[in-house]
Amino acid sequence: LACLSLSKDRFDRMRNIKLILEYDGTEFCGWQIQPNARTVQSELKKALQTILHEEISITGAGRTDTGVHASGQVANFFTDAGMEPSKIKAALNGTLPRDIRIITVESVPLQFNARFDAKKREYHYKITRRERAIARDYFWCYKGDLNIDKMRQASQHFIGEHDFQSFCKASPEVTAHICHVETLDWIEEEDFLMMKIIADRFLHNMVRIIMGTMIQIGRGKIDPAQIPHILAAKDRKAAGATAPAKGLFLVKVYYE
Amino acid sequence: LACLSLSKDRFDRMRNIKLILEYDGTEFCGWQIQPNARTVQSELKKALQTILHEEISITGAGRTDTGVHASGQVANFFTDAGMEPSKIKAALNGTLPRDIRIITVESVPLQFNARFDAKKREYHYKITRRERAIARDYFWCYKGDLNIDKMRQASQHFIGEHDFQSFCKASPEVTAHICHVETLDWIEEEDFLMMKIIADRFLHNMVRIIMGTMIQIGRGKIDPAQIPHILAAKDRKAAGATAPAKGLFLVKVYYE
Numbered sequence: 001l002a003c004l005s006l007s008k009d010r011f012d013r014m015r016n017i018k019l020i021l022e023y024d025g026t027e028f029c030g031w032q033i034q035p036n037a038r039t040v041q042s043e044l045k046k047a048l049q050t051i052l053h054e055e056i057s058i059t060g061a062g063r064t065d066t067g068v069h070a071s072g073q074v075a076n077f078f079t080d081a082g083m084e085p086s087k088i089k090a091a092l093n094g095t096l097p098r099d100i101r102i103i104t105v106e107s108v109p110l111q112f113n114a115r116f117d118a119k120k121r122e123y124h125y126k127i128t129r130r131e132r133a134i135a136r137d138y139f140w141c142y143k144g145d146l147n148i149d150k151m152r153q154a155s156q157h158f159i160g161e162h163d164f165q166s167f168c169k170a171s172p173e174v175t176a177h178i179c180h181v182e183t184l185d186w187i188e189e190e191d192f193l194m195m196k197i198i199a200d201r202f203l204h205n206m207v208r209i210i211m212g213t214m215i216q217i218g219r220g221k222i223d224p225a226q227i228p229h230i231l232a233a234k235d236r237k238a239a240g241a242t243a244p245a246k247g248l249f250l251v252k253v254y255y256e
Numbered sequence: 257l258a259c260l261s262l263s264k265d266r267f268d269r270m271r272n273i274k275l276i277l278e279y280d281g282t283e284f285c286g287w288q289i290q291p292n293a294r295t296v297q298s299e300l301k302k303a304l305q306t307i308l309h310e311e312i313s314i315t316g317a318g319r320t321d322t323g324v325h326a327s328g329q330v331a332n333f334f335t336d337a338g339m340e341p342s343k344i345k346a347a348l349n350g351t352l353p354r355d356i357r358i359i360t361v362e363s364v365p366l367q368f369n370a371r372f373d374a375k376k377r378e379y380h381y382k383i384t385r386r387e388r389a390i391a392r393d394y395f396w397c398y399k400g401d402l403n404i405d406k407m408r409q410a411s412q413h414f415i416g417e418h419d420f421q422s423f424c425k426a427s428p429e430v431t432a433h434i435c436h437v438e439t440l441d442w443i444e445e446e447d448f449l450m451m452k453i454i455a456d457r458f459l460h461n462m463v464r465i466i467m468g469t470m471i472q473i474g475r476g477k478i479d480p481a482q483i484p485h486i487l488a489a490k491d492r493k494a495a496g497a498t499a500p501a502k503g504l505f506l507v508k509v510y511y512e
Binding site for chain 1: 278279280325327349354355356357359386387388389390391392394505
């Protein structure tokens with residue numbers, strides 16, 4: 001617990017607050033606090049400190065990258081200020097910039113951790129099949145022909161527990177690449193195509209690399225039967241390109 | 257015809273080009289050319305003149321206001337350049353800013369006029385019932401309780417031919433206020449509410465004033481049975497406020 005070093009009196013007043021929030025990733029350098037960059041976590045920290053008049057440390061469920069959106073990001077923080085959750089929500093929405101909105105605020109048990117208690121995360125990746133002016137920061141425009149049947153076939157090979165090193169931006173810090181993909185569905189609506197993916201965890205750029213590879217499959221450049229071999233290669237170069245950030249949304253985080 | 261003063265040779269080569277276009281109204285001072293303002297018509301004129309190397313005059317089907325979007329605006333212009341419609345489309349989308357996209361380009365009979373030949377226009381007004389960060393320039397956020405049944409009841413009073421002076425921004429230039437409303441439907445989806453309206457013509461701010469009045473009805477401030485009296489008043493002050501521009505979309509223009 002972050003509050004172990006506190007006095008008994010302050011510890012007794014300590015509450016753990018869970019937030020569900022939405023943000024437009026377009027003008028953020030992602031979720032995580034970085035020096036000299038506008039990030040969601042830093043804007044949220046600044047707003048909370050203004051409201052609660054104490055140092056606040058925020059834990060987020062998913063570290064979204066620059067340009068990635070979230071409609072259901074989850075975060076938690078500790079506070080000993082006595083402000084009601086509904087008041088915190090109103091004060092945050094009054095203080096935060098318009099590209100972050102707080103959807104719910106609730107008091108949760110002290111042991112709740114937005115990141116480590118998350119069981120599953122759901123991401124959506126949206127593509128438009130023709131050029132658009134309206135809402136153009138919220139999907140990737142891909143105008144070429146796509147064989148959606150082949151993309152659905154390929155999806156089956158991702159379901160279950162696999163090593164996703166081929167679908168991960170290489171990093172010396174990350175050594176565990178096993179993820180359990182529970183759902184990988186395609187939803188077509190008018191000129192839109194959406195990939196819905198649910199897994200216990202996601203590696204860096206994983207959804208965007210799966211999407212980039214799926215486009216190659218839809219174009220007939222990679223056969224769906226190649227997916228098991230691409231997974232087995234455990235090599236980023238075996239998979240397709242990384243699709244643009246703006247089509248990606250963190251939609252939901254699942255807890256017990 | 258705009259081309260009456262041309263030489264016979266140039267007249268023979270003259271073609272009338274019809275465009276369907278989409279634009280994000282957020283950063284435009286509306287459709288119509290104005291000095292020292294960024295408008296859709298002026299951006300389009302500039303791009304066409306760059307591509308076709310001749311003076312171009314554009315007629316639009318609907319003069320949308322500042323901040324109003326269009327997914328199906330129609331325009332036409334005359335040219336004696338021999339460029340194929342598909343080439344014009346590609347060149348325009350390569351030249352125009354990203355908040356205007358050309359959907360279709362076709363050659364039409366010389367007598368076609370995008371404005372005067374339009375039989376009906378379809379507008380959508382979108383509301384979100386909770387605060388949102390994503391796509392926030394593309395709907396109005398109205399968080400209060402709304403009785404949608406009453407709004408549907410009120411809608412029936414707008415259907416048919418009526419004098420809409422009460423639902424029109426006053427202007428000495430406009431003396432004809434009769435419009436024939438063919439459709440006024442409400443579509444609910446998750447936290448969204450959309451008003452779909454089709455009429456032969458629309459007066460200045462008409463959809464936005466209908467929407468503002470509908471909100472008063474949904475809140476219980478105006479009874480649905482009051483609508484015939486508001487119409488009969490022929491007085492802008494009898495109707496509700498003008499809803500924000502960003503929720504409004506010109507979706508389709510109908511021709512014979």
